[in-house]
Amino acid sequence: MSVRCPNCNSDWYKSVEPCSLTLDVKVDTVNFTEIVLTPTCTQPVTLECGKCHRRYAANLRTWNNASGSTTFGLEKPRLLPTEEESAAASKAFSEAYNQMSAKIAAHLKKHFKSTKHLVSYSAYESVNEVPQDNLDQVAIKGPCILAAEPNPTWGGESSKSFASPLLENPTWLELAGYANEMIRLTKDHHHVFFEGVDLDKKETNKRSDGVKVYQFVMGS
């Protein structure tokens, strides 16, 4: 299969990134569009259609041809968003993200002494790369506690432990508030992206009251 523009089906393209491919080399129309690439190219490469000028990305692939030498080709072309589409997508992302951040800020103001917003909320699903607000959804069913050990490596000598009060069916918003408080106490200002929770089996098994102990999953 030769590489064709996903927008207009033209097989005429030029390379945009990451290296300059030769525009007019089209060799094997049965199996691959054969082009000369430097082996240092990283996948995928970005191409611009010579006809409709839309950009698309294609994976780089290598194979050995009959004469035994290695050949590079492209496959699985997929259309890249236009500048307008990218701008609209990043606007939609920011709006959704900022709306959730504002909710968390209001929650901190209402429920915590220290309202300094340290956490970056990342425990959401995305649809077309737009974050879906799940803050009001239950994050953990049943009675639970969120806990964190001191972290001198990232938080220094004055890093403290954190333990939430006993929670029942906490929402993601509540957990974001505790994640914020946890960062304040452990002083780990590197891992501030709250991505989810993990059951701490060891601590949970130590208890006989059915309360599950969870840890925050934090990214940097």
Ligand SMILES: [Zn+2]
């Ligand atoms: Zn095209």
